[in-house]
Amino acid sequence: xxxxxxxxxxxxxxxxxxxxxxxxxxxxxxxxxxxxxxxxxxxxxxxxxxxxxxxxxxxxxxxxxxxxxxxxxxxxxxxxxxxxxxxxxxxxxxxxxxxxxxxxxxxxxxxxxxxxxxxxxxxxxxxxxxxxxxxxxxxxxxxxxxxxxxxxxxxxxxxxxxxxxxxxxxxxxxxxxxxxxxxxxxxxxxxxxxxxxxxxxxxxxxxxxxxxxxxxxxxxxxxxxxxxxxxxxxxxxxxxxxxxxxxxxxxxxxxxxxxxxxxxxxxxxxxxxxxxxxxxxxxxxxxxxxxxxxxxxxxxxxxxxxxxxxxxxxxxxxxxxxxxxxxxxxxxxxxxxxxxxxxxxxxxxxxxxxxxxxxxxxxxxxxxxxxxxxxxxxxxxxxxxxxxxxxxxx
Numbered sequence: 549x550x551x552x553x554x555x556x557x558x559x560x561x562x563x564x565x566x567x568x569x570x571x572x573x574x575x576x577x578x579x580x581x582x583x584x585x586x587x588x589x590x591x592x593x594x595x596x597x598x599x600x601x602x603x604x605x606x607x608x609x610x611x612x613x614x615x616x617x618x619x620x621x622x623x624x625x626x627x628x629x630x631x632x633x634x635x636x637x638x639x640x641x642x643x644x645x646x647x648x649x650x651x652x653x654x655x656x657x658x659x660x661x662x663x664x665x666x667x668x669x670x671x672x673x674x675x676x677x678x679x680x681x682x683x684x685x686x687x688x689x690x691x692x693x694x695x696x697x698x699x700x701x702x703x704x705x706x707x708x709x710x711x712x713x714x715x716x717x718x719x720x721x722x723x724x725x726x727x728x729x730x731x732x733x734x735x736x737x738x739x740x741x742x743x744x745x746x747x748x749x750x751x752x753x754x755x756x757x758x759x760x761x762x763x764x765x766x767x768x769x770x771x772x773x774x775x776x777x778x779x780x781x782x783x784x785x786x787x788x789x790x791x792x793x794x795x796x797x798x799x800x801x802x803x804x805x806x807x808x809x810x811x812x813x814x815x816x817x818x819x820x821x822x823x824x825x826x827x828x829x830x831x832x833x834x835x836x837x838x839x840x841x842x843x844x845x846x847x848x849x850x851x852x853x854x855x856x857x858x859x860x861x862x863x864x865x866x867x868x869x870x871x872x873x874x875x876x877x878x879x880x881x882x883x884x885x886x887x888x889x890x891x892x893x894x895x896x897x898x899x900x901x902x903x904x905x906x907x908x909x910x911x912x913x914x915x916x917x918x919x920x921x922x923x924x925x926x927x928x929x930x931x932x933x934x935x936x937x938x939x940x941x942x
Contacts, residue, residue: 670882
């Protein structure tokens, strides 16, 4: 069971910049029931995030770890994150988890994301840390250093204080949310969401599926094959040279390259955003080789637009009706609508699909069963006062 930090626990943060101090800190934190965690990183100029700072808080101490300190070994942190006896609490954890998966090769476990928990608790879609701090910790967050250069050294006292605040108040947020969700019988709902968040495949981009992100409108399979090859090449090349994919080659340039199918450096250099030097260099040569392989593929090896990408055969009126039901159930259960069902879920439900997230787990209980009943004519929607109500049909 989580414990509320005692009054006066908001002590001044310690700056950790040696392996010895980090090991001692992590050993103490491994005796806690939960530890709040956050990171500061830079990735504007790189493909891989550069970890700069790690913030950690137990019940009675807060620490800011200088991840760029010379000679610092982060292995004790990896051991803490892997300790199954300590819950690791994050807010909006995806980028932090990606960093730790890259750094240590395993996911922090067990983990808890207060942003997701807050959506289950009725705080709305993607509620901010600032909002939760005000609501559950009676704290005001100073965001003046949100865009600091976290790779610059030394860290200023203001940066250290700002970084520490992101885990200090998170303790009270976590305690408040877990107590609230336990009272409402929703602890298992949150556990389902955390299981999905902890899946390592969520954070490993598959180069062969990156072309789908561009949402091409063409159904020409040869074009799609060239686009798949170009996007997969960009993903691997961006990783190799460690620069953001859009800084390497922009999306619109890849679409043009797939459409024109250049076969030599001169033709490649005519694409917008591709310089002659790039086209004649190592990167250009490897891109042309990837395109040549795609041109040689047989027809049955070429991709197609994913079936769920096209407009489903759904009645717009039925989709609109499901949206009303979603809003009503979200209001009745105080759960963020986006967490219950996405727009894509509604389209697929209306089209008759059954392998839809909204029809699994706790979502089925809260929304999915009612959606199926509405489609089958077993219930209708009515109005009582200012609220939409479900009415048994027949």
